[in-house]
Amino acid sequence: MxxxxxxxxxxxxxxxxxxxxxxxxxxxxxxxxxxxxxxxxxxxxxxxxxxxxxxxxxxxxxxxxxxxxxxxxxxxxxxxxxxxxxxxxxxxxxxxxxxxxxxxxxxxxxxxxxxxxxxxxxxxxxxxxxxxxxxxxxxxxxxxxxxxxxxxxxxxxxxxxxxxxxxLNLIPVGYNLLPEKFTIPELQKLYETILDKKLDRRNFLRKITNIGILNKLDEKKSNVAHKAPNLYTFDKEKYDEVLKNGLNQGW
Amino acid sequence: MxxxxxxxxxxxxxxxxxxxxxxxxxxxxxxxxxxxxxxxxxxxxxxxxxxxxxxxxxxxxxxxxxxxxxxxxxxxxxxxxxxxxxxxxxxxxxxxxxxxxxxxxxxxxxxxxxxxxxxxxxxxxxxxxxxxxxxxxxxxxxxxxxxxxxxxxxxxxxxxxxxxxxxLNLIPVGYNLLPEKFTIPELQKLYETILDKKLDRRNFLRKITNIGILNKLDEKKSNVAHKAPNLYTFDKEKYDEVLKNGLNQGW
Missing domain, CATH: 3.90.79.10 (Nucleoside Triphosphate Pyrophosphohydrolase)
Incomplete structure (x- = not known):
């Protein structure tokens, strides 16, 4: 090198x-x-x-x-x-x-x-x-x-x-930026930070779920006071597929 | 030069x-x-x-x-x-x-x-x-x-x-590609040609209208056998605004 x-x-x-x-x-x-x-x-x-x-x-x-x-x-x-x-x-x-x-x-x-x-x-x-x-x-x-x-x-x-x-409008983002296991609020926070604006919680959940790149785990986030949120991982195979073909929203 | x-x-x-x-x-x-x-x-x-x-x-x-x-x-x-x-x-x-x-x-x-x-x-x-x-x-x-x-x-x-x-997912396209006055089917055909796929007529009409860049004229396309479609122009001011700020669909 x-x-x-x-x-x-x-x-x-x-x-x-x-x-x-x-x-x-x-x-x-x-x-x-x-x-x-x-x-x-x-x-x-x-x-x-x-x-x-x-x-x-x-x-x-x-x-x-x-x-x-x-x-x-x-x-x-x-x-x-x-x-x-x-x-x-x-x-x-x-x-x-x-x-x-x-x-x-x-x-x-x-x-x-x-x-x-x-x-x-x-x-x-x-x-x-x-x-x-x-x-x-x-x-x-x-x-x-x-x-x-x-x-x-x-x-x-x-x-x-x-x-x-x-x-963010064309491809999924997050795989290299978040830890392997993450919560939806953490993923939303990443998007909000990049876009520099607040996003509606339900809207975000619906859209990110519809892409079909998330695996919900049988685990909850620990060290959280109450109502611990679920943990997710990216389905790397589907993630790469969408990365290649685009989000295909739009037209 | x-x-x-x-x-x-x-x-x-x-x-x-x-x-x-x-x-x-x-x-x-x-x-x-x-x-x-x-x-x-x-x-x-x-x-x-x-x-x-x-x-x-x-x-x-x-x-x-x-x-x-x-x-x-x-x-x-x-x-x-x-x-x-x-x-x-x-x-x-x-x-x-x-x-x-x-x-x-x-x-x-x-x-x-x-x-x-x-x-x-x-x-x-x-x-x-x-x-x-x-x-x-x-x-x-x-x-x-x-x-x-x-x-x-x-x-x-x-x-x-x-x-x-x-x-096409980020900005409006068409201003330099179509004649000054055009019909929605002509605009749709442009999008279909670029994307190389058929688009649903109603869906396209709804989405393109929602962007807010079209002016409907009091004119119909001439030389058309029956049910002449309406003519439109781009609202150049709004078009340029969306071109600058992005379609803002997505998140």
Whole structure:
């Protein structure tokens, strides 16, 4: 597996990078995995450049694996960002100076590079965030409390969230975000958090049940004072089928 | 406005192109605008390279304008294609030889370039397809009868169609595809053609009416034998509002 350092920059696809918006759900917060870079202490999305002999989708899988230890999870390309002014000399030079790469040698980093955005849904509790350099931090941040990000990373993050909200109308969401066993109120809370609005309890129950992806267990949630709610799991086979064919509501 | 010829190729963003899937609706067919290239007479999507000082979204607007004469119409980026093997020496050399550019000078064309896919919905009757070189043809082709395309353009076209089908669940579609005045059966036929399946008449009427984007006119369709159906227009203000905020069905 490749690493993401820049020392072999001549082998990278010119003018191209990827960025990953990695969502996790915990404490009723939709969290996003961010890196505190050594470059002016600004934060960034996890990402990297694309080796010349690597498919871009594979590059996203690699970054996700390196940063979370997770494989085979929900990961989708959602948009590509290619404004001329999205990166600039200032950022490029800060990176080059930090890496002690001569500015002339690494001047491609100051020219436009187009970035392909991916978003992933991961299990917060199973994820072990990995820093790739000792001078950086990697942390889960509530998506409502995101600090200033480098370049256009805030725009990329916002677009990923809009995409995720749209996806709720097209595919089931939750498999990688909730623990294996969960209650309907917990699932509803996930949807409410993503959509940032309250949903009607009965309506939600009816719609989520109609999709046919839930298995009701003979277990109730423990540690609950009274009227313990039932526990459910996703029927992974049916879940994957709906993920593939779409919710098919609508027309 | 720039043109799309390659002679100034040194000014292009390295390793990047865009491709446009331009849909039109006519004779109950969903048609796609294709170019018969001079390169081995294979067909391609309209597209081009991206000048180093042009935003990629602007490049798509430019290509659409050049190819259809149309501006300000529905145009969306939908996916980026970046497999290592998506282009190869064979195609690159065919283009270079045709343009009489030395292979060594233009070798970047034989290396991978990543392409950003856009799709557009245009009014078939208002579109005047434009060839950009005299050796090429540009034609509307029924999406079910697409000939062999260069590179991965078939994959790009298929993905655009899947995206369009998904969009029917998220936004209203029809404004750029139907004439200004249309009947509900015509609108239903458009949806059926895109989805490639029959829809229930009453169900469709109820759902499309509920969106609140239709104006019923005091006119009936002429040239119809008996029981002439009512004509409608889109309420453009409400249409644009729903386009912006989403259909908001679902949760």
């Amino acid at each position: 490749r690493n993401t350092t820049l020392e072999k920059y001549v082998e990278y696809q010119p003018g191209l990078s990827i960025d990953c918006v990695i969502f996790g759900f915990h404490d009723n917060q939709l969290k996003v995995l961010l890196i505190k870079t050594p470059y002016e202490n600004k934060w960034s999305l996890p990402g990297g450049f694309v080796p010349i002999d690597e498919d871009i989708d594979d590059a996203a899988v690699r970054v996700l694996k390196i940063r979370t230890g997770m494989e085979g999870i929900f990961l989708r390309q959602f948009a590509t960002f290619g404004k001329v002014k999205r990166n600039d000399n200032h950022f490029g030079n800060a990176v080059l100076d930090h890496l002690k790469i001569p500015r002339e040698t690494g001047k491609w980093l100051s020219q436009r590079f187009v970035t392909v955005g991916y978003y992933a849904l991961v299990d917060f509790l199973q994820t072990v965030p990995q820093q790739s350099k000792k001078e950086e931090l990697i942390e889960w941040v509530d998506h409502k409390e995101v600090p200033e990000l480098i370049l256009d990373h805030k725009e990329i993050l916002d677009k990923a969230l809009i995409t995720l909200r749209n996806e | 720039r043109n799309t010829t390659l002679e100034k190729y040194v000014e292009y963003q390295p390793g990047l192109s865009i491709d446009c899937v331009i849909f039109g609706f006519h004779d109950n067919q969903l048609k796609v605008l294709l170019i018969k290239t001079p390169y081995e007479n294979k067909w391609s999507l309209p597209g081009g390279f991206v000048p180093i000082d042009e935003d990629i979204d602007d490049a798509a607007v430019r290509v659409l304008k050049i190819r259809t004469g149309m501006e300000g119409i529905f145009l969306r980026q939908f996916a980026t294609f970046g497999k290592v093997k998506r282009n190869d020496n064979h195609f690159g050399n065919a283009v270079l030889d045709h343009l009489k550019i030395p292979r060594e000078t233009g070798k970047w064309l034989s290396q991978r370039f990543v392409t950003v896919g856009y799709y557009a919905l245009v009014d078939f009757l208002q579109t005047v397809p434009q060839q950009s070189k005299k050796e090429e043809l540009i034609e509307w082709v029924d999406h079910k009868e697409v000939p062999e395309l260069i590179l991965d353009h078939k994959e790009i076209l298929d993905k655009a169609l899947i995206t369009l089908r998904n969009e």
